[in-house]
Every structure is written in structure tokens, then in C-alpha cells.
Amino acid sequence: MHDPLISVPGYSLRRAANATGAELSARLAPLGLRQSVVSVLILIGANPGVTASAIGRQLDIQRANMAPLLKRLEDAGLIKRLPLDGKSLGLDLTGDGQDKLKQARAVIDDFEAEILSRIPAEHRAHFLPALEALWR
Amino acid sequence: MHDPLISVPGYSLRRAANATGAELSARLAPLGLRQSVVSVLILIGANPGVTASAIGRQLDIQRANMAPLLKRLEDAGLIKRLPLDGKSLGLDLTGDGQDKLKQARAVIDDFEAEILSRIPAEHRAHFLPALEALWR
DNA sequence: TATTGTTATACTCTATAACTATA
DNA sequence: TATAGTTATAGAGTATAACAATA
Numbered sequence: 001m002h003d004p005l006i007s008v009p010g011y012s013l014r015r016a017a018n019a020t021g022a023e024l025s026a027r028l029a030p031l032g033l034r035q036s037v038v039s040v041l042i043l044i045g046a047n048p049g050v051t052a053s054a055i056g057r058q059l060d061i062q063r064a065n066m067a068p069l070l071k072r073l074e075d076a077g078l079i080k081r082l083p084l085d086g087k088s089l090g091l092d093l094t095g096d097g098q099d100k101l102k103q104a105r106a107v108i109d110d111f112e113a114e115i116l117s118r119i120p121a122e123h124r125a126h127f128l129p130a131l132e133a134l135w136r
Numbered sequence: 137m138h139d140p141l142i143s144v145p146g147y148s149l150r151r152a153a154n155a156t157g158a159e160l161s162a163r164l165a166p167l168g169l170r171q172s173v174v175s176v177l178i179l180i181g182a183n184p185g186v187t188a189s190a191i192g193r194q195l196d197i198q199r200a201n202m203a204p205l206l207k208r209l210e211d212a213g214l215i216k217r218l219p220l221d222g223k224s225l226g227l228d229l230t231g232d233g234q235d236k237l238k239q240a241r242a243v244i245d246d247f248e249a250e251i252l253s254r255i256p257a258e259h260r261a262h263f264l265p266a267l268e269a270l271w272r
Numbered sequence: 273t274a275t276t277g278t279t280a281t282a283c284t285c286t287a288t289a290a291c292t293a294t295a
Numbered sequence: 296t297a298t299a300g301t302t303a304t305a306g307a308g309t310a311t312a313a314c315a316a317t318a
């Protein structure tokens with residue numbers, strides 16, 4: 001079939017993101033984690049005491065969608081929430097949360113290295129700078 | 137906030153795809169079109185008489201999800217379906233469908249040129265080859 | 273007055289299963 | 296036996312609106 005789409009950068013960008021995203025999700029599933037959850041755990045781990053609103057702004061996740069996500073993490077014993085003042089809650093990883101994050105990081109590190117290895121060497125160093133120009 | 141994610145290619149890929157996808161969707165909305173619909177129209181336009189199943193395979197859209205999408209296109213008068221044999225239907229654009237596709241193409245061509253222009257010149261030629269290595 | 277956290281809700285996209293009819 | 300088209304359905308992701316409490 002003739003397919004004019006395969007030479008369209010925006011389309012290829014979407015397909016590449018879908019393909020790699022699906023693969024990563026499959027690798028994270030055995031840990032009981034999704035990509036959005038892992039990104040939240042990473043940010044909490046790197047910024048102890050951070051608020052849900054601050055994480056949402058950084059990751060482009062609406063406040064309204066952070067609430068149930070954090071509730072599941074708390075119920076699973078991966079994070080704890082401590083009042084910073086009367087209206088804000090500081091987020092921290094529990095011991096279990098740190099262990100889980102460590103496992104997720106191993107999966108992700110492997111996966112990212114694999115992604116880069118699939119890109120021909122002469123294009124590899126250009127990949128991240130090109131992507132960052134499109135959203136940062 | 138400290139954010140270890142911004143230097144992770146897979147994460148950056150997802151964010152870049154989301155950002156550009158949202159922007160393109162906003163530009164297609166005035167035409168009453170979504171990205172998936174436009175990609176289907178493009179394939180039908182380039183392959184008159186193609187079947188729904190063949191398009192689904194090419195675009196990674198499930199047969200079950202093609203059905204309502206094509207029904208809406210037919211109800212909107214943009215495509216017509218003619219029996220190829222007892223079980224297959226050939227898809228073709230109507231005159232209105234060709235007009236709509238032409239409008240969509242103008243939007244997309246502008247958008248793709250703009251995307252490429254945002255990527256620093258020294259990285260630009262490496263972008264599509266790198267993406268294609270990840271999904272083709 | 274703006275922000276935080278929360279609930280409820282709706283819409284899109286996508287995935288699976290099941291069915292009929294035909295190649 | 297495999298394929299085409301269809302329907303129904305469920306899950307995930309995401310968006311908006313509204314509310315109470317606090318900065």
C-alpha cells in the first residue's frame with residue numbers, strides 16, 4: 001500500500017512514542033506500575049516533601065487527576081503525606097516506595113539504553129536535542 | 137524543582153509527541169477532523185478502493201475501532217463504500233472528502249514545516265531517521 | 273484573591289471478545 | 296480455516312467544573 005504518512009515527521013513522532021510507550025508499559029506491568037506513576041515516584045524521590053500541585057505542574061498532570069493517583073500510591077504503602085501547613089501536603093517515599101522506585105529505575109535504565117542503541121549511531125546524539133526543541 | 141526526567145529520551149519523546157499532537161489537534165478541530173481521521177482520509181486518498189482492514193493494519197488501528205470511525209465519515213459524506221466482493225468493502229473519497237482532505241493537508245503541511253523549523257538546523261536532518269528506527 | 277486538595281463527571285482512545293458472513 | 300466487518304464493552308488517560316479550606 002502507498003503510505004504518504006511514513007515520511008511525515010509529526011506522524012512518525014506519534015508512532016515512535018506509541019511504540020516505545022507500549023513497550024515500556026509492558027515492562028513496568030510486572031511491577032504493578034504505569035508510566036505516569038513512575039514519573040511521579042521519580043519526582044518525589046528527587047524532591048522529598050514536594051506537593052502534589054508542584055508535581056502536576058512539572059509533569060503536566062491536572063491536579064484533579066493527581067488525587068486518585070496519589071491515593072492509590074498511599075494505599076499501596078509507597079508514599080506518605082505529611083501536612084506542610086494547613087492546606088498543603090508534602091509527599092515522601094516510604095521504604096517500600098524507595099524499593100519500588102529502584103526496581104522501576106532498573107527497568108527504565110535498561111529500556112532507555114536499548115532505545116538509544118536502536119538509533120543509528122550517526123543520529124543518536126541529535127535525538128534528545130531535537131525532541132527538547134519541540135516541548136521545552 | 138529537580139527533574140531527572142528531562143534528560144531521559146523516552147520521556148522526552150512522549151512529551152514531544154503529546155505537545156505537538158495537542159497542537160495539531162487544535163488546528164484540525166475547526167475542520168471537524170481528528171488526527172486519526174485525517175490519517176485514514178490520507179490513506180484512502182492515496183489508495184482508492186482500499187479496505188478498512190488494510191488501513192487498520194497500516195495505521196495500527198484495530199478493525200473494531202475502524203468501524204465507527206468509517207461510519208462517521210460515511211454519514212458526513214466524506215467517503216463511500218462499494219462492495220469489492222461478498223465480504224469486503226472498497227473505500228473511496230467523495231468530492232466533499234477530497235475537498236476536506238485538501239484542507240487538512242494544508243493545515244498539516246504548514247504544521248510539519250513549523251515543527252521542523254523549531255528543531256535547530258544541525259539536528260534537523262537526523263530527526264526522521266532516528267524516529268523511524270524506533271517503530272519501523 | 274489565588275492556591276491546594278478533592279470529588280464528580282464526561283469524553284476520547286484503545287483493547288478484547290464475540291458474532292455473522294464470506295474468501 | 297482464515298479473513299472482513301460489526302457490535303458491545305471495559306479500561307486507561309485526560310479535561311472541566313465545582314467545592315471547602317487555607318495562603
